[in-house]
Amino acid sequence: MDAAYNLARWLTRNDQDARDVVQEASLRAYRFLDGLRGDAKPWFLTLVRNACMTWLKANRPAELSGMDPAAPELQQVEEETPETLALRALDRRMLNEALAALPAQFREVLILREMEDLPYQDIARITAVPIGTVMSRLSRSRRLLADSLRAITRASEVRQ
C-alpha cells in the first residue's frame, strides 16, 4: 500500500490526487483479483501506474508530451565528466524539487528503482516498456537529476 501511494504521490505530486488514484486502482484490483497470477506487488503497481497515467492525461496533458513510447528518448547531452555533487550541502527540499521536476517517464523509473528496489524486469512490466529502455531511462534520469541539482545549487549560491 505504501509503495502504491508513494508512486502515485510522486507522479501526481499532490496528496489528494494520489489518494484518489490509489483508491481507483484498488477498486480495479478488487474487481480483477481473479486476473492475478504470480507476484502481487508489481501487478498492483501496474494498476496504480496506469491509473496515474489516466489521471495525468486528464489533468496534466502537457506532462505526458514526449511520453509516446514510439517517440525517441530525449537527446543525449554532451558527455562531460560531472563535477562532484556537493550532496552534503544539498538539502532535502532541493532534492525533492528536482525529482518532482523530472519528466514523468523518468520520475517513475527512479521511484520504482531507488525507493521500491524493484528488479528491472518488474519495472519494465509496470511501465510497459522493454527492459533495455528501463535501463537507459534510469541512467538518463539519474543524469538529468544530477544536472538539475547542480543548476539548483549554483542558483542558490548566487542568491546568497
Add this chain to the structure above:
Amino acid sequence: MTRDEADKEISAAIREHADYHSAPASLADDLMAALPVDEETTQRPRWQRWLAQGAVMAGVALVTWAATMGYLRPGEDERRADEVLAGHVRATLGKRLYDVASSDQHAVKPWLSARLPYSPPVADLSAQGFELLGARLDHVGGQAVAVLVYKRRQHVIDAYVWPARGSTAELALKRDGFNLARFAASDMAFWLVSDLNRNELDDLARLLARQADAL
C-alpha cells in the same frame, strides 16, 4: 569522478534523502468505505462492521505477506515443478510406470502406507474416465513420495502426493509441452503432471480434491 560514481551518488541521495510518501492511515479507511458493500452489511451494528474491517485488514496483510514470501524465495515452486516433471518423464521413458499395478484402491493404498511415513488418499476414478493403473515411489524435495498413476485414453497422468508443507496455493504451469497442476486437499499437497490437455487435467484435479476431502 566517473559516471558510475556519480550514478551511485545520485542513487544514494534519492534513497536516503528524498521523501518517501507512506500511505496515510485514513486512506485505508476510505478504501474500506469505497469497496462495494451490500445493503445488509451497511445496516449491521457497529461492532460487526469493525469485525468485517478487521477481516479485510487481515486479508490485506496476508496478501502482502504472501507476496513478500513469494519474493524472498521464488525458486521453491520452480524446483518442485522441475523435480516432478523430471520424475514423470523418467518414468514414461523407461518401462517403469509403477511399482504396484492395480486398479484397486484398497490394494494400492496399503502398499503405499507400508512404504511411506504417511498414507496418501487413493481413489479409483475409472467411472469418471481416469483409470487407476497403479502407484510407485519417487523422490522429491529430499523425501520419498507417493505417485499415483492414472490413464486417460493414451495419456499417462502422474499424481504426486505428499503431506502439505510450505506453499500449496493452486498453480497451473506448462513446461516443455507438459501440463502441471498443484493443489492441496485434506492436508496433502498434490502435483499432477501429464501430456494431457489442461481442461482434463483440471477435471482430474477437481475429482481428486473432492475424493480426498471425502475420505
